[in-house]
Amino acid sequence: xxxxxxxxxxxxxxxxxxxxxxxxxxxxxxxxxPTLNPTDTLGAVVEWFSLQVQIHGPLTAIGIGxxxxxxxxxxxxDWGHITRTPKQGxxxxxxxxxxxxxxxxxxxxxxxxxxxxxxxxxxxxxxGQRVAVYLTIGxxxxxxxxxxxxxxxxxxxxxxxxxxxxxxxxxxxxxGICPYHGDxxxxxxxxxxxxxxxxxxxxxxxxxxxxxxxxxxxxxxIVSTLQAIFEPGRIIFGGxxxxxxxxxxxxKTCATSLGxxxxxxxxxxxxxxxxxxxxxxxxxxxxxxxxxxx
Amino acid sequence: xxxxxxxxxxxxxxxxxxxxxxxxxxxxxxxxxPTLNPTDTLGAVVEWFSLQVQIHGPLTAIGIGxxxxxxxxxxxxDWGHITRTPKQGxxxxxxxxxxxxxxxxxxxxxxxxxxxxxxxxxxxxxxGQRVAVYLTIGxxxxxxxxxxxxxxxxxxxxxxxxxxxxxxxxxxxxxGICPYHGDxxxxxxxxxxxxxxxxxxxxxxxxxxxxxxxxxxxxxxIVSTLQAIFEPGRIIFGGxxxxxxxxxxxxKTCATSLGxxxxxxxxxxxxxxxxxxxxxxxxxxxxxxxxxxx
Numbered sequence: 221x222x223x224x225x226x227x228x229x230x231x232x233x234x235x236x237x238x239x240x241x242x243x244x245x246x247x248x249x250x251x252x253x254p255t256l257n258p259t260d261t262l263g264a265v266v267e268w269f270s271l272q273v274q275i276h277g278p279l280t281a282i283g284i285g286x287x288x289x290x291x292x293x294x295x296x297x298d299w300g301h302i303t304r305t306p307k308q309g310x311x312x313x314x315x316x317x318x319x320x321x322x323x324x325x326x327x328x329x330x331x332x333x334x335x336x337x338x339x340x341x342x343x344x345x346x347x348g349q350r351v352a353v354y355l356t357i358g359x360x361x362x363x364x365x366x367x368x369x370x371x372x373x374x375x376x377x378x379x380x381x382x383x384x385x386x387x388x389x390x391x392x393x394x395x396g397i398c399p400y401h402g403d404x405x406x407x408x409x410x411x412x413x414x415x416x417x418x419x420x421x422x423x424x425x426x427x428x429x430x431x432x433x434x435x436x437x438x439x440x441x442i443v444s445t446l447q448a449i450f451e452p453g454r455i456i457f458g459g460x461x462x463x464x465x466x467x468x469x470x471x472k473t474c475a476t477s478l479g480x481x482x483x484x485x486x487x488x489x490x491x492x493x494x495x496x497x498x499x500x501x502x503x504x505x506x507x508x509x510x511x512x513x514x
Numbered sequence: 515x516x517x518x519x520x521x522x523x524x525x526x527x528x529x530x531x532x533x534x535x536x537x538x539x540x541x542x543x544x545x546x547x548p549t550l551n552p553t554d555t556l557g558a559v560v561e562w563f564s565l566q567v568q569i570h571g572p573l574t575a576i577g578i579g580x581x582x583x584x585x586x587x588x589x590x591x592d593w594g595h596i597t598r599t600p601k602q603g604x605x606x607x608x609x610x611x612x613x614x615x616x617x618x619x620x621x622x623x624x625x626x627x628x629x630x631x632x633x634x635x636x637x638x639x640x641x642g643q644r645v646a647v648y649l650t651i652g653x654x655x656x657x658x659x660x661x662x663x664x665x666x667x668x669x670x671x672x673x674x675x676x677x678x679x680x681x682x683x684x685x686x687x688x689x690g691i692c693p694y695h696g697d698x699x700x701x702x703x704x705x706x707x708x709x710x711x712x713x714x715x716x717x718x719x720x721x722x723x724x725x726x727x728x729x730x731x732x733x734x735x736i737v738s739t740l741q742a743i744f745e746p747g748r749i750i751f752g753g754x755x756x757x758x759x760x761x762x763x764x765x766k767t768c769a770t771s772l773g774x775x776x777x778x779x780x781x782x783x784x785x786x787x788x789x790x791x792x793x794x795x796x797x798x799x800x801x802x803x804x805x806x807x808x
Binding site for chain 2: 375376
């Protein structure tokens with residue numbers, strides 16, 4: 221184990237972050253590449269890792285936490301592909317194949333939010349929890365769930381941004397921006413949904429603007445639904461919208477009021493920001509790679 | 515295993531159903547008792563099983579699928595108790611203790627809906643599914659989830675009746691009947707919520723009454739939320755409301771329209787009635803008892 225060398229990839233819609241590490245506290249090198257077209261970007265990824273291998277030796281495994289949706293059925297010939305993303309040029313892109321061919325090592329892949337959920341479970345805010353939910357509220361909304369030490373997968377990975385939720389009484393005229401579902405969670409509470417209504421991000425709006433309470437109210441509805449389904453020990457809220465000063469406390473207050481002490485977990489106790497912060501992406505990739513190496 | 519003898523208890527708010535079995539296809543005897551006060555009812559339960567033991571020999575294990583909420587934390591001194599039920603006299607009732615003392619065998623307990631979810635996974639509509647959700651839509655609404663062959667538990671068992679959901683545009687004046695959360699799922703779509711609005715059950719209302727589509731619409735919202743979270747291979751709908759002619763097909767149609775083909779699982783494929791029907795309660799208790807015996 222001490223000699224294992226992991227390749228880490230955080231594959232995002234605007235940038236790829238790469239790393240090479242021997243463990244959580246031994247990240248040897250990192251770099252950042254813009255997300256261009258698949259051929260150029262994946263070519264640059266292979267080139268960077270090839271250089272690292274020349275210096276540090278062969279890779280034990282590679283972990284990828286990626287934007288999606290992804291095909292994660294190991295029985296599918298398209299396993300490891302991005303599937304139907306609206307991101308130009310990236311639909312049906314094989315992320316895993318070029319890496320496996322170049323470095324002849326096992327490759328683990330999951331969504332970026334599943335990677336973050338796993339990393340928060342292993343090293344962060346979800347340690348020791350039987351069930352923990354990780355949500356990111358940003359340009360998009362996504363989530364992952366750890367259940368009994370494993371990432372939850374059904375027929376596919378979660379798409380938690382598309383949960384249904386009630387409409388705030390002061391927000392009923394807004395149709396929502398999700399191209400599929402209109403006023404699903406992502407359609408009403410993501411960064412672009414906030415700008416579509418109020419022209420600015422929450423951080424740019426005054427602290428007494430009603431947008432703050434409306435968004436906190438939506439996130440509190442989701443907390444209650446997740447408590448009804450999972451009774452999670454932690455609900456971790458990451459992403460740009462949660463960087464708004466005071467937002468996490470508004471969500472706790474609103475979820476407490478909504479839940480009426482019905483659940484075992486008190487919202488003030490279970491709701492938290494990520495413990496791993498900016499590192500969650502790369503550490504997610506590391507956790508996925510380590511899982512693979514056993 | 516061939517000689518194992520299981521005691522089965524389906525503990526409901528109006529009746530207790532008891533059984534004794536050597537396996538799913540070998541249920542030896544069953545009986546039914548009214549749910550009175552805990553002392554009389556549990557006394558009668560012990561009496562009936564004592565008689566069976568005299569005839570058939572000692573019990574290998576007892577399985578209980580019960581109404582709740584239940585304390586299921588094995589580390590709690592109140593494990594196996596009904597906790598804060600509004601049912602008169604039953605709050606803080608120890609269901610397990612009297613049985614363990616009388617029969618000196620291991621006792622497994624979980625919610626009735628978790629038992630049904632486990633039984634449907636083992637013998638019914640959820641066989642082979644990585645994730646399957648069982649919902650009962652009746653006097654109350656409850657649910658259980660099988661994940662990778664195990665029942666989902668967080669800090670407690672699920673309370674899926676209290677999920678949040680959008681309000682149907684033709685139903686916005688109804689406040690909902692949940693004493694805790696008003697217009698949560700149970701507050702708007704349970705049997706009593708239907709009677710509170712329209713004075714009758716769905717089966718008693720004409721087939722073209724708008725109530726049918728309103729309730730189907732609510733259940734379809736829940737299907738979409740469950741798909742966003744779990745991508746389950748099956749969502750099994752049991753309970754009295756689902757006995758309304760045509761209801762399951764209305765839910766499938768509405769969920770298909772709402773999901774916009776976004777999920778891998780097509781609602782028409784994944785939504786189903788229980789395969790075990792009336793037997794789900796006792797078979798749930800059997801599945802819980804068999805789990806315990808390994």
